[in-house]
Amino acid sequence: MGDRRVVHLVDDDEAIRKSVGFTLRTSGFVVQLYSSGPEFLKGAHEAEIGCVLLDVHMPDMDGLQVQATMTKSGIDMPVVVLTGNGDIALAVQAMKGGAVDFLAKPIEKALLLDAIERAFARINRADVRATEQAQAQAQVAVLTPREQDVLEGMAQGYPNKTIAYDLGISSRTVEVHRANLMFKLGVQTQADALRIAFAAGMGKAPKK
Template identity: 40%
Template sequence: MNARAYLVDDDEAIRDSLGWLLESRGVACQSYPSAEDFLAAWEPSLAGCLLLDIRMDDMSGPELFDILCERGSRLPVIFLTGHGDVPMAVSALKKGAFDFVEKPCNDNELVNRVIEALKLDENRRAAASGADSVNALVSRLTTREQQVMELILAGKLNKVIADELQISMRTVEVHRANLFEKMGVRTAVELAQLLAGKR
């Protein structure tokens, strides 16, 4: 799924001008005239960021934001606000919105914020897929290998691990070698680094 900016605004002139502005800076953009239209098109795999007008007929920007949050959307959201909407935008920031920009806005500043939001989304997705792949590796370990791994991560030596699990040192060494191979690491330090992101 290609990342893009999703622009939701009921003002056609703003959709056209912002759409052109984003495309001129190399940011793919898809516009929607209402919150309902975007909601109908939304799916969890959408990548990019959301530019969302606060005041629209029918469903408002904050109402759409709340629904997306309930559905588990991770899209960074930038609210487009009129002067009187700042308190509403600040409230949305506290709920996890990425930023708000007052209209009329500085064109380059807005696009810069969109590019930052796209980068944030890309980083989040990379971290999530990394955590998923690490979880998949851990799930291949036997229960005993997982126990040995936890004790290795706690900094315990093979002899201490053997005592705690009431198994021989040789057995600990075998489990250790097997789990390192399955996790694709050579040392305890590499193992700790691999797992750091998912803990």
């Protein structure tokens, strides 16, 4: 890869391609633009190794399908997924599929650059994932067993009512546990809590 840091930006929205592409280029990245999943996949095996910035909502082939195809085809590049604000369930699927992170549109520059830096760290250092996991597991370890159960339910993409039913508690109690675990993890949004949960290895398989 050398000193070139390539970002493959896959998004059917031309405005996003232009704005995000500009942000990345002015931040020192080499940006390759694709208007669809099939367009990216067509040349992905020969493409320069880099980070793939992948939109979830695209016609013909959505981002999750592109991600799955990459995995099946042995295209080993870290993925950062772009979602709409309300697409937590899709983000859960993407993270289960191995995505480094997910970002809600409109995209904040600082979060974008941080996610891409972590994606490149995975390329450059094989131990990064293990380090991220150890750090996240240490954060999760401060939670009570019940708070960990609730976080696992969140990582599965379950709503409060489902988590409450599975745990035999009220939805209100789930809300209290969610508030407590987010405080202990030092996060303010569900998305940030999920990032820690996924890094810790949670949410991989539905509970029996």
